[in-house]
Amino acid sequence: MKKGLLKEITPQSEDFSRWYIDTIKKADLMDYTPVRGCIVFKPDGYELWERIQQAMDKRFKETGHRNAYFPMLIPESFFEKEKEHVEGFSPELPWVTEAAGEKLEEKLALRPTSETMIGHMYSQWIQSYRDLPVLINQWANVFRWEKRTMPFLRTSEFLWQEGHTAHADEEEARHETLQMLEIYREVIEQELAIPVWMGQKTPSEKFAGAVDTYSVEAMMKDGKAVQAGTSHYLGDNFAKGFDIKFLDRDNKLKFVHTTSWGTSTRLIGSMIMVHGDDKGLVLPPRVAPTQVIMIPIGSGKKREIVLNKVDDFVTDLKREEVRVRTDVRDETPGWKFNEWEMRGVPIRVEIGPRDLENNQVIIARRDTGEKLTVPIDQLIETVKGLLNEIQTNMYNKALQFKAAHSHVHIDTLDELNKHVIKSEQDQVIAGWVLAGWCGDETCEAKVKEETSFTSRNIPFEPPLNKETCITCGQKAQHTVWFSRSY
RNA sequence: CGGGGUGUAGCUCAGUUUGGCCAGAGCACUCGCUUUGGGAGCGAGGGGUCGCAGGUUCGAAUCCUGUCACCCCGACCA
Numbered sequence: 163m164k165k166g167l168l169k170e171i172t173p174q175s176e177d178f179s180r181w182y183i184d185t186i187k188k189a190d191l192m193d194y195t196p197v198r199g200c201i202v203f204k205p206d207g208y209e210l211w212e213r214i215q216q217a218m219d220k221r222f223k224e225t226g227h228r229n230a231y232f233p234m235l236i237p238e239s240f241f242e243k244e245k246e247h248v249e250g251f252s253p254e255l256p257w258v259t260e261a262a263g264e265k266l267e268e269k270l271a272l273r274p275t276s277e278t279m280i281g282h283m284y285s286q287w288i289q290s291y292r293d294l295p296v297l298i299n300q301w302a303n304v305f306r307w308e309k310r311t312m313p314f315l316r317t318s319e320f321l322w323q324e325g326h327t328a329h330a331d332e333e334e335a336r337h338e339t340l341q342m343l344e345i346y347r348e349v350i351e352q353e354l355a356i357p358v359w360m361g362q363k364t365p366s367e368k369f370a371g372a373v374d375t376y377s378v379e380a381m382m383k384d385g386k387a388v389q390a391g392t393s394h395y396l397g398d399n400f401a402k403g404f405d406i407k408f409l410d411r412d413n414k415l416k417f418v419h420t421t422s423w424g425t426s427t428r429l430i431g432s433m434i435m436v437h438g439d440d441k442g443l444v445l446p447p448r449v450a451p452t453q454v455i456m457i458p459i460g461s462g463k464k465r466e467i468v469l470n471k472v473d474d475f476v477t478d479l480k481r482e483e484v485r486v487r488t489d490v491r492d493e494t495p496g497w498k499f500n501e502w503e504m505r506g507v508p509i510r511v512e513i514g515p516r517d518l519e520n521n522q523v524i525i526a527r528r529d530t531g532e533k534l535t536v537p538i539d540q541l542i543e544t545v546k547g548l549l550n551e552i553q554t555n556m557y558n559k560a561l562q563f564k565a566a567h568s569h570v571h572i573d574t575l576d577e578l579n580k581h582v583i584k585s586e587q588d589q590v591i592a593g594w595v596l597a598g599w600c601g602d603e604t605c606e607a608k609v610k611e612e613t614s615f616t617s618r619n620i621p622f623e624p625p626l627n628k629e630t631c632i633t634c635g636q637k638a639q640h641t642v643w644f645s646r647s648y
Numbered sequence: 649c650g651g652g653g654u655g656u657a658g659c660u661c662a663g664u665u666u667g668g669c670c671a672g673a674g675c676a677c678u679c680g681c682u683u684u685g686g687g688a689g690c691g692a693g694g695g696g697u698c699g700c701a702g703g704u705u706c707g708a709a710u711c712c713u714g715u716c717a718c719c720c721c722g723a724c725c726a
Contacts (some may be wrong), residue, residue: 170659179720198717256724275726308725309649369726377726389726426726461684474709496686514685524685602670614722 171504173440178384182435183313188340189431189478189505190441199311199318204429206505207314209451210430211321215301217353217448218323218425221345227325229295234303235270237517240278243403247277250370254307254631256318258507272305277371277396277422280326281404288328288418293409295338296328302545314390314431315648322426328406328418329495334395339395343376343422344580346391349425354433354558355446356380357564358390359643361619366603369422373397379618379643381564382435385591387618387647390432395597431648436560443506443529446556447549454479454545455502456488459495461512472513475523478542484549503528508552509545517548529555567593568643575612575633584615594618594645605633609644618643 170188172180186192190208203211235258239247252275257268273279280612284296284435301323311317325342331334341361358378368375380390386648400406401417410416446452450583456476460466471490479486489498495512496504502510511526525534529552536544570593572578585592595615599606610616624641632639633643 177720181652194718196717207671250725276690295687306725306726309723310725320726322726327663372661424726442652459685465684496684496689497688499686501687512685516685 168332171332171440171442175371175384176248176436179312181438181440182600185438185442185504186313186434189433194313197318199308202484203321206451207430209352210433210445210449213321213451214301214349214353214425214429217343217349219299219519220241222299222323222325225297225345227299227339228377229301230298231300231302232276232283234273235569236273236279236430238269240282241271243281244371244400247371247403248401251275251306256307265468273302273548274304274306275422275424276302276304276324276326277400278404279404280334281420282399284328284418284420285404285406288406288408289522291330291408293420294328294330294408295334297325297338298327299323299325312441313430313647314429314434317427320427322381322424322645323599324521325421325423328401329420330408330410330418331418332395332419335397335399335421335469336395339374339376339377339393339421339423341391342421343378343391346380346393346425348425350380350429351557353446353448354429354436355448355553355560356390356432356436357557357561359619359621360623361621361643363392363619364599364606364617364640364642366606367617367619369394370472371396373399377619380432381438381560381567381645382432382648383438383563384435385567385593385645387594387645388428389618389647390429390430391423391425394421396420396422425435428648437556438506441500442504445506445508446554447508448598450485450501450506450508451485452505453549454486454506454511455498455507456511456513457495457498457502458485458488458490459464459512464515466511467518468515469517475511475513475541479545480544482542484545499526509511509548511541511545527552531638534632567591569593570596570624573628573630573632574635575609575638576631578609578615580614582615589616592646593645596624596626596628597644598630599640599642600634601633601639602634606642608633613644614646615644616647618645618647637640 171184171501190204193202194205196200199316255271255274259266303319303321305319308316328336347358347360350358356473359378360378363375363377372397376393377389378391379390382388398417398419400420406418407415408418434443456472457471460468476486476488508528510526517523521537521538523538525536572581578595582592606617620640620642628638628641
């Protein structure tokens with residue numbers, strides 16, 4: 163290594179958390195602020211969110227939803243209308259107690275989620291079965307004063323979308339709940355190249371106030387899980403709390419059945435932790451702010467010729483809607499190679515005098531590090547093909563990683579304990595464990611107590627069905643993924 | 649919120665034990681020239697109320713008290 167080449171990113175194997183922090187800071191995705199737990203989403207970080215938003219929003223609209231915006235401030239009394247809800251959220255609420263120099267009559271919370279406010283409004287909007295269903299989504303910031311924060315994955319303020327729907331009956335509401343979960347799976351797998359397990363949360367991991375909670379769960383490169391999206395069937399819990407009733411065809415007054423579903427900026431963090439490597443970010447082409455970086459090489463008169471050629475390529479690529487930029491800064495090529503690799507740009511195109519002589523360019527792909535020599539007249543085609551190939555390859559790599567670190571033949575708590583201890587000793591990834599569960603919450607709690615593994619979800623399509631409960635050995639009612647999680 | 653650690657230039661840190669010696673180094677930044685295929689070279693510059701607030705002292709980056717932030721490990725969570 164040459165003098166002056168600083169190792170700026172901690173290797174993943176040495177300290178995964180530090181790798182993560184180093185990477186997102188060096189890649190200029192975020193910055194800390196004077197407010198505890200609140201970060202700036204810098205332009206490259208925010209653009210990742212914008213692309214996730216676009217992909218989600220398109221699908222929400224296609225399934226009949228419309229966007230609206232509700233207040234960020236929620237009266238204290240609203241939280242008391244649903245018992246489990248207040249118990250779930252009250253510890254982490256920030257409050258507004260004063261305005262215009264006077265104490266408010268009723269404190270206002272910065273929303274942690276909007277079931278209450280939206281429930282209140284729906285009760286006024288819904289009279290008849292003809293008013294149903296109500297299909298509304300909100301893009302918003304929410305606040306949850308967490309004890310321990312981590313950029314993107316858990317911050318005190320974060321950006322998200324929350325869908326809130328009201329339906330005439332349970333069947334339709336349950337259908338909505340699963341339909342939106344499926345949309346999450348599709349966006350997360352197709353756009354972010356992250357494979358997930360769809361499934362149902364155990365009662366102890368349910369959303370505060372939900373009848374049933376479903377999730378999509380993703381595995382990070384350190385083997386921990388992230389809940390990438392959730393969808394809830396709320397039954398008539400909020401309808402009762404907020405008096406959301408309608409007159410049905412049979413002339414009877416009934417409570418609506420509501421759902422809510424959300425994904426947040428933690429998807430950005432997940433994507434980084436699923437794909438990143440020791441050189442920094444690796445971004446899936448579909449969401450990468452820059453898909454192709456052009457590096458002109460050479461000086462003097464030759465530089466001019468090179469730059470003209472680069473401009474031609476940029477024009478052609480833009481015509482094909484490829485997001486391309488040229489790095490004309492006065493740095494050495496090697497410096498730029500490292501810089502853009504760190505930022506995760508999927509494809510780098512190097513063009514120098516030597517290439518022009520041979521009527522070719524050099525293409526380097528971020529996901530494999532491979533360098534290709536490509537004839538100039540095939541550049542556009544090759545880039546377009548590679549963007550798709552990289553997207554697919556990243557997904558497949560993540561899928562393989564997930565499979566390699568999913569353990570389906572651990573049957574007892576004793577075996578799980580040994581597995582966890584051995585993983586720590588050998589400094590290997592403990593990963594996820596598929597376990598049978600009898601349905602008793604104390605059995606679930608015991609797994610957490612002894613191993614710090616928590617239940618992630620009960621997958622709809624488990625790799626295999628477990629016969630006995632991992633804790634008590636009785637007949638298993640469910641097959642559950644357990645792991646450490648963010 | 650408990651245990652541990654760190655706050656000195658944009659970044660990484662030295663200096664703190666034992667108060668006084670111009671507040672330093674490398675990288676980054678600015679200007680000039682030479683350079684350009686994996687983190688370039690030479691020369692000349694700019695930049696810090698030492699996290700913040702008190703206190704002790706003739707004198708504080710250094711000692712004392714408080715406070716804030718960040719990182720790591722645990723309990724709570726999208």
